[in-house]
Every structure is written in structure tokens, then in C-alpha cells.
Amino acid sequence: MLFIQATNLVVWDTIIDSSLVPPRNQKDWTNEDNMLAQLNAKAMHILFCSLGPEEYSRVSSCYNDKEISEKLEVNHEGTSQVKKSNINILTLNYENLKMKPDEDIKTMSNQFTTIINNLMNFGKVYPNKDMVRKMLTSYYIMGRQSKCHRRSQGFGFIHPR
Known part of the structure; x- marks a missing residue:
């Protein structure tokens, strides 16, 4: 173009x-x-x-x-119906994006970038502040789950003061 x-x-x-x-x-x-x-x-x-x-x-x-x-x-x-379907799937992937326990930040960031770029190709654009919030929230949730998991396994024991 x-x-x-x-x-x-x-x-x-x-x-x-x-x-x-x-x-x-x-x-x-x-x-x-x-x-x-x-x-x-x-x-x-x-x-x-x-x-x-x-x-x-x-x-x-x-x-x-x-x-x-x-x-x-x-x-x-694809046709307009296929486009809408693709946008819906990508939007769902965006909304459900969470860092997996065995995943590093780079892998999650690459997945996030792929989803965002594909949405942009179909004309759906998220504001930067929403994308930053989504990325940080996805990372923070995983960090909290990891910390809780390590504590339940006996790791990261915190001594009372």
C-alpha cells in the first residue's frame, strides 16, 4: 500500500x-x-x-x-465474517494472556507482541496505557502465583520478626 x-x-x-x-x-x-x-x-x-x-x-x-x-x-x-472471527479470537487471546509458570518474560512478551500486531493488522488498536497495564498485570499475577507456590513448597520461608 x-x-x-x-x-x-x-x-x-x-x-x-x-x-x-x-x-x-x-x-x-x-x-x-x-x-x-x-x-x-x-x-x-x-x-x-x-x-x-x-x-x-x-x-x-x-x-x-x-x-x-x-x-x-x-x-x-478473509471475508468480513472471517475478519470478525479472527478479531474475536485475537481479542480473547489478548484478554486471557497470562504468564505461564514455565515461561520467561521474553517468551510472554513475544506472544503479547504477536497478538497486538495481528490485532493492528485487522484494525483493532489498544491504547499504549492499556497494553502496558495488561503486560504488567499478566506478569504480576504470575509473580504472585509463583511466590505463593514456592512458599507452599517450603521455599522462601519468611522469619517472623
């Missing part, structure tokens, strides 16, 4: 706005339709060049850049 926008914003607009696709019958094209067809071809070229062989084979038969974009979106993100 950013590459296309940096290359040419008008080309990006043709991808986003399907009404910018010229009519199929080339005989009826005006000068503006010719310009739109050229923009469409540029956009398709940029999209095709940015794809690997497998993705290219999925979209190579598309007529315009909008079709390519929509097909890629469905292949990568």
Missing part, C-alpha cells in the same frame, strides 16, 4: 475507487477513459510485480486493479 501511494497517489486511487475503471468496450473510450486505462495498467503492473508466483497465479486473470486488490484482500484477510 505505502509503496503504491509513494509511487503515484492517483494510481492508488484507482485501486481503491472501482468507479475509476474504464468501460470494457475500448471503442467507446474518451480521452479520460484512456487516462484511466493507463492508470489501471500502471496499478496492475505494480501489483503484479510485488507478488510472489503463488499469489500472482491467483490474480493474473483479473481484468483490473480493483479486482486484484479485492481478491488479495479476501485471500489474506
Whole structure:
């Protein structure tokens, strides 16, 4: 997306706005339709060049850049129902994130980052203060459970004063 926008914003607009696709019958094209067809071809070229062989084979038969974009979106993100389902699963993973007894802080932090990045990819963003609070709470709960477990096992005996 950013590459296309940096290359040419008008080309990006043709991808986003399907009404910018010229009519199929080339005989009826005006000068503006010719310009739109050229923009469409540029956009398709940029999209095709940015794809690997497998993705290219999925979209190579598309007529315009909008079709390519929509097909890629469905292949990568799924339909809107699949997106909602993925967001719900990731949100549940975020809410239930707790540090496991045999897990170190780095592993938990990596898991947390993966969940947050995936949620951002689907458009769900948590404020930084909420993410910090979640991370600290998850770590603190595990620390308390560990300390209680060690005490129940006879470790960390505290002498009365």
C-alpha cells in the first residue's frame, strides 16, 4: 500500500475507487477513459510485480486493479465474517494472556507482541496505557502465583520478626 501511494497517489486511487475503471468496450473510450486505462495498467503492473508466483497465479486473470486488490484482500484477510472471527479470537487471546509458570518474560512478551500486531493488522488498536497495564498485570499475577507456590513448597520461608 505505502509503496503504491509513494509511487503515484492517483494510481492508488484507482485501486481503491472501482468507479475509476474504464468501460470494457475500448471503442467507446474518451480521452479520460484512456487516462484511466493507463492508470489501471500502471496499478496492475505494480501489483503484479510485488507478488510472489503463488499469489500472482491467483490474480493474473483479473481484468483490473480493483479486482486484484479485492481478491488479495479476501485471500489474506478473509471475508468480513472471517475478519470478525479472527478479531474475536485475537481479542480473547489478548484478554486471557497470562504468564505461564514455565515461561520467561521474553517468551510472554513475544506472544503479547504477536497478538497486538495481528490485532493492528485487522484494525483493532489498544491504547499504549492499556497494553502496558495488561503486560504488567499478566506478569504480576504470575509473580504472585509463583511466590505463593514456592512458599507452599517450603521455599522462601519468611522469619517472623
